[in-house]
Amino acid sequence: MTTVPRFWREIPQRYNLIGTKCKVCGRVYFPPREVCPYCRRKSLENMEKIKLSGKGTLYSYTIIHTPPSKFEGQAPYAVGIVELEEGPRITSQIVDCELDKIKIGMKVEAVFRKIQEDGDTGAIYYGFKFKPVENESER
């Protein structure tokens, strides 16, 4: 159901992990929120854009064997919920590793990848995926 205008308006978030930070309480949100759920009216006009580091920890994951129609060529592939350093959790594909090596708690980082496309001649939609942090010393 992705269309070009619908994709285009989410480009800053999907390409560069731009979230929002509530200047009242300091909580960070991704995807970006217009209103902080905890500060509500006080947060209006007080949500600032913030670029996230893209570093995080895998909170849970699954290997999809029966994919949605647009992802048929990709299965089996892994998706997970990543807890970012700044706090928010984010759903994404987990790539660049053997599927049986994925485990809860592993360190991951964001990479820029193709997500899906509108057939052979349509638009290509890009965004973030996450891969394991390769250097053990970074753990």
Added chain:
Amino acid sequence: MRDVAIIGVGITKFGELWDKSFRALITEAGTKAILDAGIEGKDIDALFVGSMSPGRFIGQEHIGALVADSSGLHVMNIPTTRVENACASGGLALRQAYISVASGIHDIVVVGGVEKMTDVIGGEATDILAMAADQEWEAFFGVTFPALYAMIARRHMHEYGTTREQLAEVAVKNHDNGLLNPNAHFRRKITVDSVLNATMVADPLTVLDCSPISDGAAALVLAPLDKAKQYTDKIVKISGSGQASDSLALHGREDICTFKATVEAARQAYKQAGVEPKDIDFAEVHDCFTIAEILAIEDLGFVKKGEGGKATEEGRTRIDGDIPINPSGGLKAKGHPVGATGIAQAAEVVLQLRGEAGERQVKDAEIGLTHNIGGSGATCVVHILEVV
């Protein structure tokens, strides 16, 4: 607020019903409920109908009018309302109908739930169901509905030591119950091994951990309790009703092993009914995936958090156990025509409370609970029903 009774129930067969249309299904369920209640068309003040996505499944919106028309009630110009909250559309339609009677605005209300899911080809049904997830931040990345519940299962196994076999036991038990339900989609026994070795959908969940894509409808007739006796002596009272929300996306929750919407909806319903979890004799819960039943029995307070798998393995949730769960076969075996599910759960509880559940009858059933989830826990509707 007035007390409200359920005075009639109607349910169709659930399954891949190639010969039955959307309107045929809901008309059949509604007609059965009306006949069961002993009311006539002229008695009906309003219709409510729950349906998740007829727009995508059969290319039809304006479902309220369609249902009035197909059941012939449009000639009396009866007001109709379609209710949608994903897979909780049926439970929510019941709650809206309940509120309309309790408030005194309407007396006799017919509430139905329906979904016709097999007019689209297989993969498309999966895409349509994924619309209950967050399109921009879950589905866009290739996440399916089973995948969301698989991530819950994986985390539950990680935190509480729930085993793959315990998940399978939910499906095995619900298929055993479905065998006793003539309206069930699946009426065959399965084993733990067959669940474990079935086609993988989203690891660790196989196709036998998932509820099926079904056609079906169910309907109820509601009346003020003090007027119910005019029509029937088979009266079941709605003693509690609760509803709650949570983040649309699963990743928006602090803890994905608890559905806070369930905890809150249940708290409201228990409080209104003046009962506690231990007072509930049996429940119909939203087992769209095996892990969902484990979460439900924990979040509803029947067992401690983390012990749902163990309780299931020990047989405590079987029809003859101390907390029978899904005697109908649940979504897993009875089938899951999404909009119909919440109404079908209440229909099963009413039949059980009347002692009319046949071979799957729960012994001494006096208080039953229904638990209907939308999406991956962003909506929950709970009802408590009691014998009068």
